[in-house]
Amino acid sequence: MTLACDTGLRAAADAIAELMHRHGAQTRYGKDEEIFAQEDPADSVRLVISGAVRTTRLLGDGRRQVGAFYFPGELLLETGSVHRFSAEALCDATLLTVRASAIQATAGDRQLDRAIWEATRRELERTQDHVLTLGRKTACERVASFLIGLAQRGGADRVSMPMSRQDVADYLGLTIETVSRMLTQLQSASVVEFDGYRNFTVKRWDALENLAA
């Protein structure tokens, strides 16, 4: 578990994927099915195989904040002993779950430590970016940043957006109406083009990146 330096990172990622496939149990979840709940004991690491997942927290009066979205190949891990978020499947999804005890049983494997460390580090960096977005960006900039994030992770030209407008709103600290208006606006400006509610293509990358600030 070392701070800097990227050598061996790929190997670490492979190590955990391999370990998870060896020790993990594969589970299918239906749309909106709960994967774990807030306050549940956090004793597992999960790898998304297919589909997508959101993590959420609730405020006493029902206000909801989406913490993050997870796509295939990404690790869903909570670092404490109790879940601070709940997690639900955005759409039908398959996850590979490994109990922390199984991981500890292989303790001494530095590559594994390394992989979990790297996942946590990435999570922290993503969360820090999220703070900047929520703290200092306008509605339009938030939506643009969000679309960029999706498009970058998607890889393909036509980007799939499996979450609802409500999920996007709760992720960006906005309302569904505002999200909808901004998407319409971006489309009118020919920056992106939607086909259906859940798929879009980036038409003008430079414009989108400018709008994201």
Added chain:
Amino acid sequence: MTLACDTGLRAAADAIAELMHRHGAQTRYGKDEEIFAQEDPADSVRLVISGAVRTTRLLGDGRRQVGAFYFPGELLLETGSVHRFSAEALCDATLLTVRASAIQATAGDRQLDRAIWEATRRELERTQDHVLTLGRKTACERVASFLIGLAQRGGADRVSMPMSRQDVADYLGLTIETVSRMLTQLQSASVVEFDGYRNFTVKRWDALENLAA
């Protein structure tokens, strides 16, 4: 070093404090002096001895987001190879700095790994709370949450608030005017009482916690 109460955690915290005192170089920084800059190589871990520190990020057009504040006993570590934030002293401050290479030289010390891991875990959790605050809380709730955080870390009855209104605003995603109005409001409601700009006492804890949501 005030990490939680887990077994061995205290020991881990002590381990890093001890290591830092053994290998670290103590440096003094004046008010607003830069400790490290965004984009600088991140090759050190720092322990705050006295004073306080803020980390900040800038958007292209000058909008500023404060990532976090660090007080004595807290570790200031950036997990990647390059700083994603800059750090400045809030007031005159003393820090103990250890190069990552010195830490790697003692690799094999699991307690040390553990301490850095715990610090990162805490950082992630604090950042996640920050996201909830920025995404879903009102101005008043944000300020109340912030005061609670300060008061809890301070310990004493009379809480010191070493950062400026601008720092608070940039931390909470508000303007100095709004922060000021909320503080006035909380004081009018006898929830807190300020003496001077930089010190306050919590008068009604229950009310403050209610207001923080």
Added chain:
DNA sequence: CGCTGGATTGAGTCCGGTCAAGCCTTGTGG
């Protein structure tokens, strides 16, 4: 087809931002 629930669109409101004085501490120099 018609139903249903999510998404869009519109009108009006309000919270927090902006702009502009004015105040208060703190610090400096006489």
Added chain:
DNA sequence: CCACAAGGCTTGACCGGACTCAATCCAGCG
């Protein structure tokens, strides 16, 4: 020790971006 300057903080008036409420649209599905 006081006077004064300067910068940070507060307060007020006004504005505007995002929220609220409500009507309508439309894609997906039975």
